[in-house]
Amino acid sequence: MPFDLVEPSSLGEAFKLLDPDDPAVRPLAGGTALMLLMKSGFFRPKRLVSLRAAGDRLARVRVEPDGALRIGAMVRLAALERAPELRRRCPVIGHTLRTLSNVRVRNVATLGGHLAHADPHSDLPPVLIALDARLVLAGPRGERTVPVDGFATGLYETQCKGDELIVEAIVPPAGGKRAAYVKCTTRSADDWPALGVAVAWDDTGGIVKSPRIVLGAATEKPTRLAMAESVIAGHGLDDALFARAGAVAAEEAEVVGDARGSVAYKKQLVKVFVGRALRAAQARGGAPA
Ligand SMILES: Cc1cc2nc3c(=O)[nH]c(=O)nc-3n(C[C@H](O)[C@H](O)[C@H](O)COP(=O)(O)OP(=O)(O)OC[C@H]3O[C@@H](n4cnc5c(N)ncnc54)[C@H](O)[C@@H]3O)c2cc1C
Known part of the structure; x- marks a missing residue:
């Protein structure tokens, strides 16, 4: 046709x-x-x-005066991975991108397309949710800003209306945040994940403040795990707490099975990988997220 x-x-x-x-x-x-x-x-x-020629705003990565990153929707994933502003201020996004598919895909795919497509297996949404990122949506009635958390409303569905576009993503300044993303692929290393877990928190003297634990690929849409978050909030992390948070996360998560694993298998992955993500973020020391 x-x-x-x-x-x-x-x-x-x-x-x-x-x-x-x-x-x-x-x-x-x-x-x-x-x-x-x-x-x-x-x-x-x-x-x-x-959207290739629809304006510079869509093609730039900028740093705001407060240190927030503004990333245009048409920035290609490979360009984002290499952007010096991102490497310095928010390396967890670069680490995540290097595990997302392969460089041939990342050379062509864009941030806006990645988020608008709303495949529940996508790697970046859990990370952006953990970092409290927001999206600027624009349309004929003007602009609005929405959190990435809740932007995907279901399988391949989002809050974006038919005549609206994602214009930018805004990632708040990472400050003293610790953050990490870990994923499990069951085929090749660059395959879509069977599970992805992003974590972030503010570290105040070794105590966890405002934790985020976000699950992707094992749920119908990227999902924060509030009960697991409350397990670590206000505590100093140790091996016992990593294990406890993983066990609570596995109970709490509404896991769905797919070609990359059954519900029972993915529950087990949640249990193990939530602990691994927390440990990875903890091990990053005082480095920015
Ligand atoms: C072989 C292969 C392997 C992959 N593996 C992974 C993986 O392991 N992990 C992972 O996370 N992803 C993976 N991906 C998915 C990849 O990340 C997405 O295909 C990609 O991000 C989509 O971006 P795009 O710019 O090509 O979007 P397009 O294909 O151009 O568009 C995707 C959707 O978004 C809409 N859209 C595009 N831009 C906007 C905008 N600014 N505002 C509103 N709507 C918009 C389009 O209308 C369309 O509905 C893989 C893709 C391929 C082809």
Whole structure:
């Protein structure tokens, strides 16, 4: 089936070309997810709106005066991985990206496409949730900012309306945060994860403050584990607490099975990998997240 491919030169033009009432009209970023859907016949577009030339704002990584990072939606994952601002201020994102698929995919895929696609197995959303990141969404009615936590509303579903675009992600200054992401792949090392766990907390004299424990790939959408978080909040971490947090996380998580593991297997992974993620973040010492 023929379709139109259009390349607006501004966000304003892009909004006019999108159609909130027609799911066959979609924005196009790197195309790594969309092309697979099209090849399999699952998605038949009427119009693809390429964001490649829609403005500098989408293509930049900037540091705000308060130290927050603003990352444009069209920044490619490989460029983000190498961005000096990110390496200095938030290395956990770079560490995560180096484990995400392979460099051929990362050279083409973009941050906005990664988040908008909302595959529950995606590696970055748990990390961005753990860091309290937000997204700037823009559309013909203006802009709004939403937390990454809750942006995915279900399997491949998000809060983004049909005529809205992700424009930027904002990652707050990491300060003295400790953070880590660990994942388990059951096929090759660069395969989609069977489970991913991101953790972050403010370290005040060895005591855990404002912890985040976020699970991906084993749940229908990236999910914070509040009970496991409360196990470590206000404590100094040791091996017993790593194990306790893992056990509580496995009980709390509403795990779903898939081709990479049954519910029982993934529960066991949660139990083990939550402890590993906490230990990895603890081992990073005073280095920024
Ligand atoms: C072989 C392969 C292996 C992969 N392995 C992994 C893996 O291990 N871990 C992992 O996390 N990911 C993995 N991925 C997924 C990859 O991260 C996504 O395909 C990619 O991030 C999508 O980005 P894109 O820029 O190509 O998006 P596109 O394919 O262009 O778009 C994806 C979706 O987002 C929409 N969209 C794009 N940009 C915006 C925007 N700014 N605002 C609103 N909507 C938008 C599109 O309309 C479409 O619905 C893999 C992909 C491939 C092809």
